[in-house]
Amino acid sequence: MDVWRRLLLATVCGVAVASIYSAQTVLPPMGDSLGVSAEHAGWIVSTGQFGYLVGLVLLVPLGDVVADRRRLIAVHMTVTAAGLFVTAAAPAAWTAFAGLALAGMFAVVVQTTVAYAATVSPPAERGRTIGVVTSGVVVGILGARFVTGVLAQAWGWRSMYVVLGALALVLAALVLRALPPEGDTRRPAGYRQALVSLGGLFGERLFLTRGLIAFFLFASFGTLWSGLSLALADAPWHLSESQIGLFGIAGLAGALGAARSGRWADAGRAVRVSGLALALLIVSWTATAQLSWSLWLLAVGIVALDFAVQVVHVSNQHVLTTAHPERTSSVIGGHMVFYSLGSALGAAATTSVLSSHGWGASSLLGAAFATCALIVWATDARRPAASPRHGAGTTDGHRGEERRSDDALPPRLRPDARP
Template sequence: MNAWRRLLLAMVCGVAVASVYAAQPVLEPMGRDLGVSVRLTGWIVATGQIGYLAGLVLLVPLGDVVDRRRLIAVHLALITVGLILTASASAAWVAFVGLAAAGVFAVVVQTTVAYAASVSLPAERGRNIGVVTSGVVVGILGARVVTGTLAEVWSWRSVYALLTVLSLGLAALVLVVLPSEEGPNRPAGYRRAVVSLGGLFAQRIFLARGLIAFFLFASFGTLWSGLSLSLADTPWQLTESQVGLFGFAGLAGALGAARAGRWADAGRAAPVTGLALALLILSWVAIAQLPWSLWLLIVGIMVLDFAVQAVHVSNQHLLTSAHPDRISSVIGSYMVFYSLGSALGAAATTAIFTAHGWVGSSLLGAGFAVCGLAVWATDRRRPLDSANFRSDKVGTRQAREETQGIDQAGQAMDDPRVL
């Protein structure tokens, strides 16, 4: 895959995920305009995450049935429907419907990552996934900067209008620039693709990586959904555009983890995951100092987003390598944990902040990080069975036959090309 196509796919991810997270830095004015109480503003973001969860189960498996290139274009076009509803909403329920709809089709991110993985050579898969998923981080964090500025100059509605234009433009570019896939045979149909999701949740490696993602993004959501409320409060009382500037700190940290895909290609996904989760915990020590120091907050944000991106890329590289014949389904199932964790963090942090202030929110975020590290450590201590050591292609195929089509994901853990 050439650099221009990687850039286009990263942009698709960025715009799609921004449609879900753009509300984070403007929760206060958006909630006030729509008549939503401060205690419940976290649900503005959580609603998009709930829609995202539905899309993961119902739409992402389509990527294993139909041409992903066309699916990406269609989903981008449909995102605009939700964005238009949100931008034009005069009542809270209309905005919530729009946010949920945008969230449903924002799962185009997973279809895009699956497309990138399927057209990549094995030796480049980690690198390409790393570059493409960096668009997700740019979308989440870069949107904070743009949203804050546009909200202060015009209004929060202008952000969704801009995203509408970008989504439609990218849909057209995808059809013109990207080639159709030339991959393995796809499953017999949509129903089979959806049903196959259930088998993944019984696999140790998938469940462990999924639980890590759940706690990882619950911690991430705790920071970014609660941060604007704290910065707009005393003693800082920052404006929307000033709050949005903190997205640069997160962006710098996340892009610093751009090599995570290459680390995974080199066989270091497991130790990198453990180290990154430990850094995630430490980041909250600095983030908790927000009432007294903005500089320590900036350092904490950079470390947190570095850790989140490193773990996320490692997880996806490992799982797509273990399941090359149903990449969309495995990524969609994995992202169920991501969506649930993000929604939990977004909804919980505003309630905790209202009751206990930023210290309470920081303890919540750190607690999620500790749980993620505990899952990683527990999984590392569990012994592997002998089948896990057959890492060559023939062994992989035989293991699948022995289990009647259910992937032996544990093989990938000991494959030096994956870990």
């Protein structure tokens, strides 16, 4: 896949996730406009996350059913745009929640897009492609904060949903025109079979381990980004929406700094770097907790946190798509159920903790989530590797995961290859 098509897919992912996370920058004015108290403002973001969860279960399996995932991507982007326009025009909170839930439900186009990219990429380039496409998710979550903050300050929070909706419609048209069909690279399953297959994943150790890591990883991520705008808008800083959005650039720098994580995964180091990144995630909260007296330390913590999150996220997807090449949509969608639940938990919990106990307690919460993720990783890493009887579709233990990742590569690219 050439670089321009990768960038198009990355942009699709960016706009889709921005439809869920953009509210994090403007929670105070959006909550005031819709009559939602600061204590419950986190539910504005969580509503989109719960819609996303429904989409992961009901819509993502369609990626393993339809013969041409390009059309599915275009349809999902169109419906996402509709949800964004409903949110922009909402006269009351319940209407905005309905629009956010609809946009969130069809924003699972991200998983269909990643699955499409993984399927059309050669095995030796799969990690690199996933890394580039997934970077669009990071740009959407973090980079959009600055843009939406500027739009909200200039024309109100509704303007950002109008802009995102228009971009979604343009991308729906571009996907159909610019991307190649998948051809005969796979055999689509029936929808019922795809749902059963998705349910069966939850009994697999590799899938559950990576899922629990994702759950705590994104709970920690959501704790930072859902509480940050409220903390920065309050004393002692009293920052505006556009100023708060600047911290998204710091996060973007950290996440894009992890662009090589896909190459590390291709080289068979996905599991090891995941553990190191989770340790860094815990350390990052030490700097982030200093918000009350240092914005520079906060920025350093944000860079480190988003670097760590991106490394683990790309590694997780690489390991799972390598283990399940025949059902990439279902395995990515199932994995992202944990992501969605974790993000929703972090968003809802941090605003409540922040209102009651301040930013220090919220930082401890984020660090606790990160510690849980590292414990899951370390516990599984100590278990014995897979035995052959588990078959081609499953892998036990991190050493088994790494062997599977290595075996998917041509001999010259394997980490144990000799010159």
